[in-house]
Amino acid sequence: MIGLDVGSTTAKKVSIEDGEIKYEITDTHNWKDLITGIDGKDIISTGYFRNTVPHHASVTEITAAIYGVRHYFPDADVIVDIGGQDTKVIDIRKNNFTINDKCSAGTGAFLEFVANYFKIELTEMGSYHIRAKRIPAINNTCGVFALSEMISQLVAGYSKEEVIAGMHYAFARRISFMIPEAESLVLIGGTVKNKGMVSALCDILKKKVFVPDEPQIVNALGALKYFS
Amino acid sequence: MQKKIAITALVPPELIYACGCKPFDVNNVIPFSKKYPRNKLCAWTAIWQEMLSKREIKIDSLIVVAGGDCHNALVDGQKVAMSGIPTHFFFYPFDGSSEYLESQFQKVSDFLGGIKAPEKPEEIMELKKIGLQIDKKRAAGKLTSGDTFRILISFSDLASDLDTFRETISLIRETDIKINNRIALIGVPPIYPDFHDVAQSLGLDVIFDELPFEFIRHSGRDIQTIARDYCNYTFARPLDFRIKFLQKELKKRNVDGIIHYTQFSCHHMLEDDILRSNLDYPMLTIQGDLPGNTPEQIKLRLEAFREALERS
Structure with a gap:
């Protein structure tokens, strides 16, 4: 089976x-x-x-x-599944779930746009993130306009590494709105292989975050x- | 020739028929529309606005429920008015004042030329008694979820013709349905015409429709008694009033779970967390947008919700 x-x-x-x-x-x-x-x-x-x-x-x-x-x-309370086209937040305690798929800003597709823009592989984004010295503020909640804002930050002098880190924070902030109060959560889905995104999410949520090996x-x- | 009066939300059909006119609920055509409105927040209001402004629906006048229900209607209703259609703006009282509501109904009556058929509200009262029986039969597994919804939702205008409507509801045939999960559908009605049938095919049997239930539970014999009853229209009242009413109705119906349906850019979405914290049932929130058959992403949510109910 x-x-x-x-x-x-x-x-x-x-x-x-x-x-x-x-x-x-x-x-x-x-x-x-x-x-x-x-x-x-x-x-x-x-x-x-x-x-x-x-x-x-x-x-x-x-x-x-x-x-x-x-x-x-076995004791997980909340699961955040970040997939290519949607993000699902599952509250196991309350047997409840929410799915974001109306907007790309909280999905793997958003980071794919960013990687495509910089002509890098998605798997490389984490290593760019850790080299960033500053994090530019990217506040737009729309994925498409966030890309415009990202370009403005490049014009303003931020490096590729810093702008990628800024985009991870923008992404993580968007997802954080969906996450309920809980002491810890488990991240799954292909997108959480991106260590930069996970780092940004941990920083914003201030919770214990667990990620399975695969x-x-x-x-x-x-x-x-x-x-x- | 009876005047055709379009309504944008619940305006007592008793009053419109009593004024010798026939009501036409513009929302009833929207789930079947193929329009992509130009400047939209909620698709419900944007589509009727365009259809009325472009004269794609022939009406004589429009009554806009601009206070106490849909907040987008106030603007979209003005667009229709500016296109040249005689339009009246109607406001429900937030505090439930029957005196205020009576004065609003008096203005509606004046707009429609006054009472000409005072016997009509009694006729409608009898039809609504049948509506309440239909609602009970569905909860008892004697009528399908979709057929019942389609009838109850039509009580907003009673198909613009009381005789036709009476005949339609007399044709309903009872059947025996195995109810898997007893679901209350709260919020605005889905913009997907097949929603109830899809939900039932996925093991979620809607046995309570919040808004259509409002269409059948209010009535009255004249302006004063209609105002005394319709002042308890829950959508127009503060949330705690609506929640208390829902708690009572859901308990009575032994509900297993709730689907809270809202529209993209609808203020009802802001109510979601309040409803979740006050209604002690598993709840699925769905946000629709443009009309059409139920999209696959929403079917996934429905299926997952059924699985969640079966786990609890």
Whole structure:
């Protein structure tokens, strides 16, 4: 049995073999590569495409996230899942969730715009962030206008590193509005591999923040655990 | 020839019929509209504004509920008025004063040329009794969520013709429905015409619609008694008044969860945290925008909410 999370940007496969978690990650468009030789009756799916890929059963990303996070952090209160196209905040204590997908400013797509502008890889943004000496204020809550503001800060003399750090703070501030009162929270999703963004979020929230070793596979793992 | 009077929110249909006119709730056409309004905050008001200003809906006059309900209507209503349509602005009292409301109704009556058919409110009262039975039958699993919603929402104008409406509601046939999760839908009605059917297909059975319930629970025989009843229209009153009413109705209906539906740029969204902290039920908040079938992102929320209810 495998957990298969086909999201907006990437597809993830998880299986548990002899108690060890095995996983593979690929682009969404190549999801079929992950299930070569696997029968649909052995697949528990989740993610945007959960109902269109072969599956024995499917579960939403919200429920999958809860089961996946509990594997790593059994006492977790709040989960923040920052995906490519939306951000989900799940309050496990209250069995409650909110999803932001009306605006790119709180999604992975926002940071993708920034990386594209600077012609760098998304995975490099964290290392640029830690080299910043100052953090410019980028206050616009609209993703598109924040990019204009970012360019103005470059004109004003801030370095590429500093502007990237400023964008991480703008992003983190946007997400912080969605997060309820809690002592700690768990971050998951591909976007939280960006250490600059996580650092900005920790600084703004002043809470204990936990990130699983591989935050991108948590929902696939959760789908598998939900049905096993 | 009866004059066709467009209304933008709840204006007692008893009063409009009594004045010898036929009400037409502009909101009833919007879920099926394909318009992309030019200058919009909320799509509900922006679309009726454009449709009326461009004469895409033929009406004789407009009554705008400009106080005590939708805050965008005050401006969009003025745009319609400036396009040349005779328009009257109507204000509900925040403090529930029936005397004030009576004076407002008197102005509506004057705008419409005075009372000509005083027997109509009694006829409507009888129809609303049927509406209340329909509402009860749905909560008992005898009518589908979507069919019931479509009838209850039509009580705002009673399909602009009492005889046609009477015939329509007489055609409802009871059935046996297995209710999975008993859901109250509060806030404004969804702009998606298939919303109730989609929710039911995903295991969420709407058995209470807040605003349509307001359409069937108020009535009266003349201006004075209509004012005494409609002054308790919850959407026009302070939030604590509305919350107390909701607490009572949700308990009565043994609700499992709440869907709070609001619109993009709607002031009702500001009420969300207050409702969440005062209504002790699992709550899903949905923010719609332009009309059309229920979008996939919203179906995801509905499905996740069902899973959440099943976990609790």
